[in-house]
Amino acid sequence: MSHAQDDPLAVALLQRPNEIDPQLSSPIFSNLATELREKIWRFALQRYEDLDNLYEIDDPFARPGQAAPLKVAVELLLTCRAVYVEAFLIPFQVNPIVMLLTDSPIAPLANPLVHESDGLTFLYYELKGWQYANISSVEWIVEQSMLEMGSLDTLEARIGAFLRHEGREIRNIYMDGSHCLEESDGDGDEASRNPLIGKKIKHLTIRLVRESWLTWKSLPEAGEKDPRERHQLEPQTETTRGDGSVMLRGYEARKSGRESDLDIDWAYQPWGAQVSVYWPDLETFELVLETFACKQAQLDDVVKCAKLWTFPVAPF
Template sequence: MVRETYQRMRTRFRPRQQVMPDSSSYVPLRRSPRGAEEPPLAIELLKHPESINPQLSSPIFSKLPSEIREQIWRLSLTRYENLHSIYVISSQHARPGQAGPWRVAVELLLTCRAIYVEAFLKPFQVNPIAVFETNYNSIPLNNPLTRASSNLLLCQKLKSWQFANISSVEMTVQQYVLEGGAIERISRLIGTSGRHKGYESRNYTSTGYAAFVEPTNSDDSNLRVGRKITNLTIRMLRTDWWTWETDPEECRRSVTSRLRLEPMINVTELPARPENSLAMTRGYEARKSGNEPDFGLDDFEKEGRWGMQIGEYWPDLTTLELVLETFGCKQDQLDYVAKCAKLWTFPLPDGYHLAWRGEDAFRWQGAEAYHYEGRFHTWFKEQNKARGTENQDPPLLQWLPADARAADGQEFIVRTIIFERRRDSDR
């Protein structure tokens, strides 16, 4: 019974088999040995191009060049928010870009074989894997291509060739996790080392980490060779900072209570070293003078710097994005973090580094109250009020339909800081 159910589900999600005018040219699928991972249908189809209707009556194939079709498939198969199933606005995971569950329009691949063989890899090539090392309430529900520290096996439903063709990663992390080795740990979840070496994906180890081995000569081995991870997004949400709960008034009185982020120190919140909380400012002053900061770290501490781990464990990056969010009443603190970040560089192998390219910012309004506020933190409601829709910097983003917005929602600020790959000689 289980086997029959599986067969029905597998048949349901395959592209419809299109019979050519000459039905004798139809080529049935070749079954894989029991226990072996079944290769994609495209492998068999491309061996027998006569079984694919060229669809010459369709202007998509008869008039558009393949380069234009490529862009169509990329845009059509990029994830989108399902606004027919909007999250409750007071949910911590409800935010711009995540108003509802992510969806990918894979139904496009079911239309005909001609579209399928051109676009079957696109859902994995254009969409990132989203990795969450943060508060469980910040993890969106029922989303594809998602992994989390609470469940390392979420992506095990992906076949090895699907997993191999992913080239971008979004990680959402709490600051203490970022400074505690998340860059290395997530690289093992994604298999960045094996991808860098050109190895083949063999799915996952028993502990949930990516498994890559030297290539074989099987029919579908070229699909299972891991694509290099070239784009990485590191996101910190408003409750992910060390000092996120601190009253803004206290932050104005105490420099050590403000938001801070410094890639070349291992921990910015260390009771044994209170001076670490000032590392971001010290680093900014040193770089402004043309020097790299010296924080007096020993060899063990130097290995824990997340800024150096990026080049060590993610050597193929062409872009790095830091997406930083905070409460609207702490905008000045986030602005200062962004100012310091303009001088950051991240060393890469072979004479390259990541350097600041630009940034973007917006503000958005959420719910009137959230579960994390509690009775001891009255400043959330008192100071984090919306400023209205007037022309202000940064601009207000409308991310929900009008009937789903809160009448007096709190305001949040998001800054995206972009770094790009450059040669060291360009410094």
């Protein structure tokens, strides 16, 4: 375990404001209110595709929204101290940390804020405590089998959504790259200014990529003959494996107002219930589903059913 108390340079600078040029000759600082400048910083520091370095079309990590390496224009923070002290937390506040739980090589090494489940960490491992604390958005790229096995609670443990909900402070970083959140010594205004207080996780994206589906290797024509070979997803069941009708049964039950009428004996919470149970501060939840073009009709069927899903799907 290593100590996480590496305060950002901005903390020291803010204690010596005479060392910060207010940049009053710049219209950005002389004419714009702080709130407007923050909107500019938040827009400018969102991740973007580096379209000058496009991936090859057959690269396994090339997909919609990631046709090229993702970058963050952190050079903005180097322009002057006035910009830096206002914007140093924003790259972590506006960009999601990306967590992987998949066997597919879909994470290019240059991606910012990425962590793989097998312990191979990228920039995530290098995050300081205050950087990790200010993340409020998570993107999870996951195999369907792991999603249906209840892995959202494992992801929550890695991110610390419950402890962030309680206002815990980042104190230590474990050797595997995970972070320890403990009770804060401060309260009130002091706590609000502490960059080590974990921000609440307000945005969660679950992404199934082309190779994430249980049936991704099945030929499209096989799905026409056997529904068990088609893509399907049902948030109220432990698994769709081997059951070609579970998604359709869920759709028909919801359409007729019988949302819990799947008659399934759960060994653990289905992933639909875990979304709200383990992530208490979510404001937005996004489910991104990708597949090969030849299976678009199968994905269309999943989307049709998904339009009736609500979270939590059923009380547990």
